[in-house]
Amino acid sequence: MTDRIPVTIIDTIDATTPIRITPAQAGGVIHTRSFTGIYRNLRLYGAGLLCLLYFGTAWLNWGDRQAVLWDLAGRKFYIFGATFWPQDFVLLSAILIIAAFGLFFITVLAGRVWCGYTCPQSVFTWIFMRIEKLTEGERNQRLKLDAAPWSLGKLLRRSAKHALWLAVGLATALAFVGYFTPIRQLIIDTVQLNVDGSTAFWLLFFTTATYINAGWLREKVCLDMCPYSRFQSVMFDDNTLVVSYDSGRGDNRGPRRKDSDYKAQGLGDCIDCTICVQVCPTGIDIRDGLQLNCLSCGACIDACDTVMDKMGYARGLVRYTSERALNGAKTQLFRPRLLAYAAVLMVMIASFIWALQMRPLISLDVTKDRAMFRENSEGQIENIYSLKIINKTQHPQRYSIGITQDPAFALQGTRQINLAAGEIVDLPVSVVLLNPNAVKSAEQLEFVVSNLDVDTQQVSASSTFISPAAR
Structure with missing residues (x-):
């Protein structure tokens, strides 16, 4: 038959009525039993895809370099065919804002499904729990092992579990650091114990963080550390799909013969x-109603459906449903708040794509020489500038340099420059004043750099031209 949770009797007004203490209420380690079902498979396939993306993307190449690489030393960030620079960090902020609104949309629609299916904390916790099952056995065996005195067998099982936990933690750390340091060389250096101090620190940090979070803290991270669990409830409404127990159908509860x-x-x-x-995984009893500790993972739905099948009852005693549906009304999928989130999300995604397409692939910074002005050999007033030009593409480019058409000024020196992919150059140039009577003592100049290979790529930056007071 089925395993039953130990029942603890506490003092109540009616001493004959027992109160069951759930694992979450009792504290200690939560040991989950194995189960099968559609939501378990969905979570398994989703987690497998996420792990494949996380661990596999770092090994992809794009030409002669790693496809996804955040080169902090070179201040370049490669994502397949695109190169991003520190000036593009506003795009990173936009991605984070879009992700936040996407999370809000999903929460209003279906509660905490992000937590139950795709959150890294949940994914790695399920991986570590799987390792625990492989090394220590099923739920009953693990409970017995916890209660048993230390022996050689217990030591070997525990050692194997923690060794595998640490191995997964190290693999996670190597994959993460591999997005900032070329991963192939990182693996070689790690095996040869030849990593520098900074790399060694981050490898140790992420290995330890994964080991502690997924192995020891587990649900405590979700319940006590994650801010999402605290504000998610204010985003729910009576149409939000959450894991719910149908008390109208299920109560009164009690054992019985199948027939x-x-x-x-x-x-x-x-x-x-x-x-x-x-x-x-958080040790709660879903029959007590919607709770802060529920991750909406659907494990209880799969378990209950299996029991209903064995008893010959209809599935869905525990299911994803809304408060309105439980009360006999129809769930309203399209409602103002959800539609508002969807509209804002679509606008933000469209704006991000537009900004990504329109971002300048040339960077220009103009710095004026500390000297105010000087007089050249021809008696003309001259100002010196330093132009910092960056080719933000992944191909060599030819650029022309000029200033806005103003007959009072003339650009001296280099008018065209060739830059390799990702090359940065500091180019000194001078601007002379041709007609001193036509300008004020301080006049705005605009420098323009244009891509000769791509007509639409052009960038400008302004600076100030200093001259003696006009006569």
Whole structure:
């Protein structure tokens, strides 16, 4: 038969009525039992895809370099065919804002499904729990192992578990650092114990963080450390899809024979097997109603559906549904707040794509020489400037340099320059005043750099021309 959760009796007004303490309420390690079902498979495939992307993308090449590489030393960030510079960090901020609004949209629609299916904390916790099952056995075996005195067998099982946890933590750290340091050389240096101090620190940090978060803290990160769990409830409404127990159908709860007339006994469909609690990664009883600790992972739905199948009852005693549906009304999918989030999200995504397409692939910074002005050999007033030009593309480019058409000024020196892919050059130029009577003592100049290979690529920057007071 099924395993039952130990029942603890506490003092109540009616001492004959037991109060069951769930694993979350009792504290200590939460050991979940194995189960199967559609949501478990969905979570498994989703986590597998995310892990493949996380661990695999760093090994992809784009030409002669790593496809995704954040080169902090060179202040260049490569994402396949695009190169981003510190000046493009506003795009990173836009991505984070879009992700936040996407999370708001999903929360209003379906509650905390992000937590249950795609959050890295949840994904790695499920991986570590799987390792725990492989090394220490099923739920009952792990409970017995916890209670057993230390022995050679227990030491070997625990050592194997923690060794595998640390191995996963190290793999996670190598993959993460591999996005900032070429991963192939990083692996070689790590095996040869030849990494520098900074790299060694981050490898140790992320290995330890993964080991502690997914192995020891687990659900405590979600419940006590993650801010999302604190503000998510204010985003719910009575149409939000959440994991819910249908008390109208399930109560009164109680065991019974499969072929018994349980309705005549005044019982509902819930047989009080507590399997829904045993599979919960946060150790709650979903039958107590919507709770802060629920991750919306659907584990209790799979477990309950399995029991309903065995008993010959209809599925859905525990299911994704809304408060309105539980009360007999129809869930309203299209509602003002959800549509507003969707509209804002679409506008932000479209704006981001437009900004990405329109971002200048030339960077120009103009710095004026500290000297105010000087007089050249021809008696003309001259100012010196330093132009910092960056080719932000991944191909060599030819650029022309000029100033806005103003007959009072003339640009002296280099008018055209060739830059390699990603090359940065500091180019000194001078501007002379041709007609001193036509300008003020301080006049704005605008320098223009144009791509001779791509007509639409042009960037400008302004500076000040200083001259003696006009006569």
